[in-house]
Amino acid sequence: MMSRVNRFSKTLREEIVDILREAIIKNKLKPGTKISEMELAEEYGISRTPVREALWQLESEGFVKIIPRKGAVVATITEEDVRNFYELRALLESYAATRTLDKMTEKDIKKLESLNKKMEKAYKAGDVKELYRAHNEFHKQLIKHCENKLLLQILENLYQRFQRFRWYLTLLKKMEGSIEQHWQIIDAIKRRDREAVAELVKENAYYGIETLIREVLKRSGDFSPPEEK
Amino acid sequence: MMSRVNRFSKTLREEIVDILREAIIKNKLKPGTKISEMELAEEYGISRTPVREALWQLESEGFVKIIPRKGAVVATITEEDVRNFYELRALLESYAATRTLDKMTEKDIKKLESLNKKMEKAYKAGDVKELYRAHNEFHKQLIKHCENKLLLQILENLYQRFQRFRWYLTLLKKMEGSIEQHWQIIDAIKRRDREAVAELVKENAYYGIETLIREVLKRSGDFSPPEEK
DNA sequence: AGCGTTTACATTGTATACAATATACAACTA
DNA sequence: TAGTTGTATATTGTATACAATGTAAACGCT
DSSP: OOOSOOOSSSOHHHHHHHHHHHHHHTTSSOTTOEEOHHHHHHHTTOOHHHHHHHHHHHHHHTSEEEETTTEEEEOOOOHHHHHHHHHHHHHHHHHHHHHTGGGOOHHHHHHHHHHHHHHHHHHHHTOHHHHHHHHHHHHHHHTTTOOOHHHHHHHHHHHHHHHHHHHHHHHTTOOHHHHHHHHHHHHHHHTTOHHHHHHHHHHHHTTTHHHHHHHHHHHOTTOOOOOOO | OOOSOOOSSSOHHHHHHHHHHHHHHTTSSOTTOEEOHHHHHHHHTOOHHHHHHHHHHHHHHTSEEEETTTEEEEOOOOHHHHHHHHHHHHHHHHHHHHHTGGGOOHHHHHHHHHHHHHHHHHHHHTOHHHHHHHHHHHHHHHTTTOOOHHHHHHHHHHHHHHHHHHHHHHHTTOOHHHHHHHHHHHHHHHTTOHHHHHHHHHHHHTTTHHHHHHHHHHHOTTOOOOOOO
16 A cells, blocks of 8 residues: 655655644644654554654654653743743844854845845735745845854754744734834844844844733643644 | 663663763764664664664764664764854853853852862863863853753753863863963952953853864864773 | 552553665676 | 676665553552
């Protein structure tokens, strides 16, 4: 019988990792949900072996919490986790952005401007998905020139790990302020004003944290945003 | 037959992870060395299953590099990796140290002083091991009060990952300058001079990087310090 | 009833067996 | 000889079987 997982170069382990990671990010698997190896294996028509390996991989990425001999659950996120994430992101992003400010070309800046315009448009049109995408793109573009691959890698993992609730903020329609801040950042970059860029990126990184925490905690005590789509 | 792995609460997977991690850190397993699942399984008298899982865990920690369907090798460290590590460490450590400078009590400062005295003594006595231990303790004490557990966790992983060559620097007897810098840091902490602490910790984090790179690269093109002990 | 114990069941941890893929080497071709 | 193709071998990926541990319900006791 040909199972649904049939790609060539990818191992089953990788397939399952991708599937579960997406499910968790999109909140189809809610925080705290118990994950059974056998159930998953049956669901995808494979054996427990690749499932087990996938779960450990996700544990290392911070999406799943495993207690040996007891089992795996979708990782929960506490208010403290959120605050820690925002703080770390502010530090790393502002550093990465200023670290190689000189390397920014006119073209890079144009790209930032076009992305922010895209955000404005999407915001006005109420296109949450596009807004979210452009927003991510903007921040990626901002740190693109950082040569420290280790730093970028850590940041990337953090983004992914906390994507679960960040998209929720977009939904809350609280992005006007952020777009305005982006213009200020672009302006500071043009002036090659290192201090200002650092300060503005830091400020922007914290944007929305309080709203997010308030809203999500209000919805449900345990910090789980609604499912995407 | 009772195999040598016989702890109760620990799984074989965890045992193997610990054993291999230590072997890699101590350079008993040299960077680039191929790791065979079967060989390891036979060596420890267990099956391939826990060995495989252990290898993936170590991959996520950065000690092993796995290419699917090809195998695992002990992760190599390039000069670029070293520079990235030092940079990131400087950023995170100085941030963590200043972040909660106020929380530092008299007792904490006393502890720092006693650790640094221990370093001086060990240095004069030529006790490399003790020097290395005290040095690590000092830096841990420095960031102890940082509330951002996420940051500490990332920093901890970085320490471990790059421990492989850091201990080598101790061996090179290049620590006098670092000890002196520590006294300056302590002094700045006493004055609660945030700026100075940040600057000094940053400077100290970079201490020895050039020596290290020069010496290790001289020894062998591929950045592998000698084995410990 | 409340509490601890025992026993059956479910789930995870480990071992083994088999399948798919990669590697090495020999035979062949130009 | 250099390069290619094919085959044998080794190694990894996956499935299945079994062992160890955790969980919960049934049972007995005070």
